Amino acid sequence: MSPWPSRPKAPRRGAYLLPSFFTMANIFCGYFALTEAFKAGQLVALDPAAAAPFFDAAAKAIGFAVLFDGMDGRIARLMGTSSAFGMELDSLADTITFGIAPAFLALTWGVQAVLPAPETGLVRNLGAAGWIVSFLFVICSVARLARFNIHSNSPAPRSERPEHKHFVGLPTPAAAGMVAAIVHVYSGNPMQEWLWVPFWLLLVLAISLLMVSTWRYYSFKELDLRRKRKFAVVLVAGVIVAGIWFYSEPVLLVIASAYLLSGVYTKLSHALRRGHAKEPARAEGRSN
Numbered sequence: 176m177s178p179w180p181s182r183p184k185a186p187r188r189g190a191y192l193l194p195s196f197f198t199m200a201n202i203f204c205g206y207f208a209l210t211e212a213f214k215a216g217q218l219v220a221l222d223p224a225a226a227a228p229f230f231d232a233a234a235k236a237i238g239f240a241v242l243f244d245g246m247d248g249r250i251a252r253l254m255g256t257s258s259a260f261g262m263e264l265d266s267l268a269d270t271i272t273f274g275i276a277p278a279f280l281a282l283t284w285g286v287q288a289v290l291p292a293p294e295t296g297l298v299r300n301l302g303a304a305g306w307i308v309s310f311l312f313v314i315c316s317v318a319r320l321a322r323f324n325i326h327s328n329s330p331a332p333r334s335e336r337p338e339h340k341h342f343v344g345l346p347t348p349a350a351a352g353m354v355a356a357i358v359h360v361y362s363g364n365p366m367q368e369w370l371w372v373p374f375w376l377l378l379v380l381a382i383s384l385l386m387v388s389t390w391r392y393y394s395f396k397e398l399d400l401r402r403k404r405k406f407a408v409v410l411v412a413g414v415i416v417a418g419i420w421f422y423s424e425p426v427l428l429v430i431a432s433a434y435l436l437s438g439v440y441t442k443l444s445h446a447l448r449r450g451h452a453k454e455p456a457r458a459e460g461r462s463n
Contacts, residue, residue: 193250193254194247194248194250194251194254194261195247195261195264197243197244197246197247197250198243198244198247198261198264198265198268199268200239200240200243201240201243201244201247201265201268201269201272202268202271202272204236204237204239204240204243204272205236205237205240205268205271205272205273205275205276206271206276207232207233207236208232208233208234208236208237208240208272208276208277208280209233209271209275209276209279211229211230211232211233211236212229212230212233212276212279212280212283212284213279213283214226214229215227215229215230215233215283215284215363215365216283216287219283219284219287219288219365220287220288220290223288223364223365223367224364226288226363226365227362227363227364227365228363229363230280230283230284230358230363230364230365231358231359231362231363232363233276233280233355233358233363234280234354234355234356234358234359234363235355235359236276237272237273237276237277237280237351237352237354237355238352238355238356238359238427240272240273240348240351241273241348241349241351241352244265244268244269244272244273244348245348247261247265248265262324262327263324266320266323266324269316269320269347269348270316270317270320272351273316273347273348273350273351274312274313274316274317274320274347274351275313276351277312277350277351277354277355278309278310278312278313278316279309280354280355280358281305281308281309281312281354281375281379282305282306282309283365284358284363284365284366285305285365285366285372285375285376285379286301286302286304286305286309286366286372286375286376287302287305287365288365288366288367289301289366289367289368289369289372290302301369301372301373301376304373304376305372305376308376308379308380308383309379311380311383312350312379312382312383314383315383315384315386315387316347316350316351316383316386318386318387319344319345319346319347319350319386319387320347322343322344322387323342323346326343340393340394341391341392341393341394342391342392342393342394343389343390343391344385344386344387344388344389344390344392345382345385345386345388345390345392345435345438346386346392347386349392349431349434349435350382350383350385350386350435352427352431353382353431353432353435354379354382355427355431356427356428356430356431356432357378357428359423359424359427359428360424360425360427360428362424382435385435385438385439388438390438390439390441390442391438391441391442392434392437392438392441393437415430
């Protein structure tokens with residue numbers, strides 16, 4: 176036995192390529208989603224039914240990108256190949272896939288199809304409102320990614336960083352996934368009744384604001400399959416995968432909606448607890 180302590184093995188050069196492969200797959204999905212949404216946008220005013228498969232393909236591409244985005248960082252951490260280059264590349268990929276692509280999809284699917292409607296006062300402004308809200312989605316996603324990078328580069332220990340257990344604000348993949356899930360649940364068939372467009376824009380606006388909020392969302396970074404409860408985790412994951420395989424439209428919408436609302440529930444529950452905690456203190460102060 177050697178008297179000298181063994182040095183930790185450095186990862187092989189090829190190991191750095193694996194996380195980058197998933198990041199490139201993320202970029203490909205974002206670019207593919209943009210091209211499909213563009214094709215659909217050219218058809219939607221003339222033949223909405225012909226545009227539906229392209230819209231659905233764009234939504235599915237964003238869904239696959241969410242999967243790839245979750246894998247690249249986890250694989251890099253498991254293999255010890257995390258790097259500043261990988262983090263910056265991932266952020267740029269997310270800007271395309273979870274910022275620009277879903278914003279363009281939201282505009283073409285939810286607004287562009289109704290623009291040929293009769294020119295009333297409200298309908299006349301829907302196009303401009305759609306551009307503004309979709310652009311705001313892009314801005315909020317970029318701001319969210321910038322804030323995440325600042326937290327990730329914090330000199331504090333990993334366990335003490337703001338986004339260790341919880342994300343601060345709705346993550347961009349979840350925001351993009353929510354838009355994609357809604358498009359997918361309709362099989363890509365675009366919105367054609369202009370009365371629904373304001374509600375769609377309000378939803379996209381709410382998603383945008385949640386990204387730059389300080390509301391907490393569980394990060395799943397502490398999910399460890401090596402723990403005792405790994406069988407339960409694998410079982411739940413298997414059920415979810417099976418549900419997505421056979422009933423992708425409703426299951427993905429439920430998952431995306433549940434995660435989005437989880438941050439709202441956490442914020443409201445904390446506010447209620449703080450309110451209840453202050454009531455006894457006020458009562459005690461009055462009695463004194």
